[in-house]
Amino acid sequence: MASYSEEDMKEAQREFSLLIEKGLDNDTVIKRFDLISDKYDMVLGVMEYKLPKWVGDNLASLYPGNKERVNILDVAAGTGLVSVEMRKHGFTHIDGLDPSEGMLAQAKKNNLYDRYICDILADNTLDIADNTYTVVTVVGFSSEFFKILPVKALEELVRVTKSGGRILMSHFEYIFESEVLRDNLSNLQDRGLWKLEDKKIMAETVKGINGHLYIYKVMTK
Ligand SMILES: C[S@@+](CC[C@H](N)C(=O)[O-])C[C@H]1O[C@@H](n2cnc3c(N)ncnc32)[C@H](O)[C@@H]1O
Incomplete structure (x- = not known):
């Protein structure tokens, strides 16, 4: 360490x-x-942030073989810590989306993504074709905005993911306590767009704060 x-x-x-x-x-x-x-x-x-490694390990368990066939979009990619962990497991086709040019520039230095998409996830339509990815990861997305992430943003994640693909969202426990976020996550499940496949909890994903991982399976479109 x-x-x-x-x-x-x-x-x-x-x-x-x-x-x-x-x-x-x-x-x-x-x-x-x-x-x-x-x-x-x-x-x-310094803060002993463990969400990226945890998500990388879980992804590897979900896709034990043919990792080169798994196309991934990493949303709120930042400097690419999640890509680093996924690459350790052999995933190689990874695009990154983040609105911060500075954060993406750090990821570029280390060649961590194939495509660098400088955009926000909000109530906008992303410049990404339907059904592009097998997996979408959303890890440590800016806390205050993740708590109120609109339904349209979640629909965009489903739109760019293939039927049967997965959306992995991981953040601190207290973020998932947000009523708006919970309602919006349930909204998509109630409409049959995705199904919660698994929910995991990890102690101390950063000093003194527990983390959650929600794994959604995208339904047949
Ligand atoms: C704590 S960092 C997480 C980066 C990386 N996923 C990780 O785990 O290290 C949060 C990132 O969310 C990005 N962000 C902020 N608002 C966003 C939005 N509306 N859509 C997508 N990303 C956003 C920030 O620019 C920042 O890079």
């Missing part, structure tokens, strides 16, 4: 609280990610 100086640890705590601050609008959050992009991996390393 990497070792960090006392100064790094203090800075990481400070930066991390700025990223998860409550009440910020999406534009402000994206600007904060731009500013912190060159320090992001250090900050999350």
Whole structure:
């Protein structure tokens, strides 16, 4: 495990609280990610952030063979920590979507995605064809906005995923307590667009905070 100086640890705590601050609008959050992009991996390393590895391990269990046939879209890709973990398991076809140019620039340095899509997931239509991906991952999406992610955003995830494909969403436990998010996730299940296949809990996915992983299966379209 990497070792960090006392100064790094203090800075990481400070930066991390700025990223998860409550009440910020999406534009402000994206600007904060731009500013912190060159320090992001250090900050999350200090905070012992484990969601990307957890998601990578779960994906490998879901797709034990033929990984080269699994096309993946990583939403809120950031600097590509999730891609790093998926690649360790042999997944190679991965596109990344994120609105922060700074975060995507870090991912580009390490050649972590095939396609870099600089866009938000919100109530817009993404520049991605229907049924493109076998898997969509959404890991650590900006907290305040994920809590109120609109139905249209979830429909977009389903639209770009193939029938029978999977959407893996992982975040901190308290984020999934959001009533708006829960209602919107259920909305798609009630309409037969997806089905919750599994829900997992992991202790301490970042210092002092538990994490959840929701695995949705996209229904036949
Ligand atoms: C905490 S980082 C997570 C990055 C990566 N998934 C990880 O686990 O390390 C949150 C990312 O969400 C992105 N983001 C913020 N608003 C977004 C939106 N509306 N749609 C997609 N991504 C967004 C930010 O730019 C940032 O890169």
